[in-house]
Amino acid sequence: MQYYLKGKLNIGIDTIQHAVEGLAYLLTESSKLMISEVDFQDSIHVLGFSDELNKSLLQLYLDNRKEIRSILGELAPRLPSYHSLEWRLEVQLASRSLRQQIKPAVTMKLHLNQNEDQSAQVLQTDPATLLHLIQQLEQALGEMKMNHCRRIVRNMK
Amino acid sequence: GTVFWGLANKCVISNSFILDDPDLKDIDPTVLKHCHAAAATCILEAGKQKADLSAISTCLEDCKLDKERIEQFCTEYQKNKDALEILLGSIGRSPLHITDVSWRLEYQIKNNQLHKTYQPSYLVTLNVENNDSRSHPDVSFSCTMEQLQDLVGKLKDAAKSLERATQM
Numbered sequence: 533m534q535y536y537l538k539g540k541l542n543i544g545i546d547t548i549q550h551a552v553e554g555l556a557y558l559l560t561e562s563s564k565l566m567i568s569e570v571d572f573q574d575s576i577h578v579l580g581f582s583d584e585l586n587k588s589l590l591q592l593y594l595d596n597r598k599e600i601r602s603i604l605g606e607l608a609p610r611l612p613s614y615h616s617l618e619w620r621l622e623v624q625l626a627s628r629s630l631r632q633q634i635k636p637a638v639t640m641k642l643h644l645n646q647n648e649d650q651s652a653q654v655l656q657t658d659p660a661t662l663l664h665l666i667q668q669l670e671q672a673l674g675e676m677k678m679n680h681c682r683r684i685v686r687n688m689k
Numbered sequence: 690g691t692v693f694w695g696l697a698n699k700c701v702i703s704n705s706f707i708l709d710d711p712d713l714k715d716i717d718p719t720v721l722k723h724c725h726a727a728a729a730t731c732i733l734e735a736g737k738q739k740a741d742l743s744a745i746s747t748c749l750e751d752c753k754l755d756k757e758r759i760e761q762f763c764t765e766y767q768k769n770k771d772a773l774e775i776l777l778g779s780i781g782r783s784p785l786h787i788t789d790v791s792w793r794l795e796y797q798i799k800n801n802q803l804h805k806t807y808q809p810s811y812l813v814t815l816n817v818e819n820n821d822s823r824s825h826p827d828v829s830f831s832c833t834m835e836q837l838q839d840l841v842g843k844l845k846d847a848a849k850s851l852e853r854a855t856q857m
Contacts, residue, residue, distance in 0.1 A: 579712060611829065614839075630778045644830050654784045659851050672811055673834065673837055673841065
């Protein structure tokens with residue numbers, strides 16, 4: 533890109549490189565801090581560019597902020613995260629050591645994301661535990677609606 | 690003696706060792722081992738096939754056992770039948786079994802790459818039990834609120850299907 537620009541603009545490679553790096557720094561820092569339109573304008577004002585250039589920088593920031601934040605979000609340290617779950621219902625009817633069984637089970641395939649890779653695990657559970665899992669996880673979801681959590685969320689913003 | 694059948698039955702369930710039993714110390718250990726193996730095989734086979742008492746009696750009669758011993762065997766068998774079935778049912782391979790779940794709710798504020806992230810995040814740990822070894826490799830993952838809703842929704846679908854299946 534630098535060579536392409538050099539031919540087009542007839543400026544030194546170093547100058548172009550510094551400009552690109554400067555722009556990247558300005559945009560990532562601003563996006564990382566999620567600064568407001570006014571704060572962005574104040575920040576670039578001291579650089580002494582023309583009003584027109586300042587305006588297009590602001591537009592560049594506003595247009596790309598969302599995408600930059602989503603890219604930065606992917607760089608953050610992350611645990612293996614949930615991707616999806618497949619399940620099937622089955623009844624064990626017999627085994628080598630015991631004939632004539634009736635053992636209901638839910639077999640699940642849990643897909644997780646970890647550092648761009650996807651992994652899957654096959655797990656199984658019995659009906660009673662399944663109901664227990666649902667009950668526990670519903671409590672987890674419900675907790676976010678409780679006053680304590682809502683107060684924290686409100687005060688953070 | 691007659692006490693033997695009860696003991697043999699107990700041995701299959703509890704794995705205690707008959708040769709150490711003081712009541713049986715006068716019997717030749719080789720004979721004792723043979724008897725134990727025979728009784729254990731009989732009990733395990735009966736358990737495996739879910740044989741009823743009349744089938745067991747017939748089988749033992751064919752082996753020329755007297756009535757009193759057969760009766761004693763059947764009584765003991767009946768007493769330990771459920772434990773035996775559970776034992777036999779637990780043998781064999783199956784996927785990791787989920788036994789419990791724990792969760793943690795956190796609110797993400799910022800990280801070194803990104804400020805003002807402001808979103809709830811759950812850490813879910815599935816407690817898992819392995820059938821044939823003692824190791825319990827728990828499964829942990831993080832998820833957003835939407836992802837947890839997706840997970841719970843799918844588990845509920847499974848539970849509903851299970852309920853419908855049991856009513857059939």
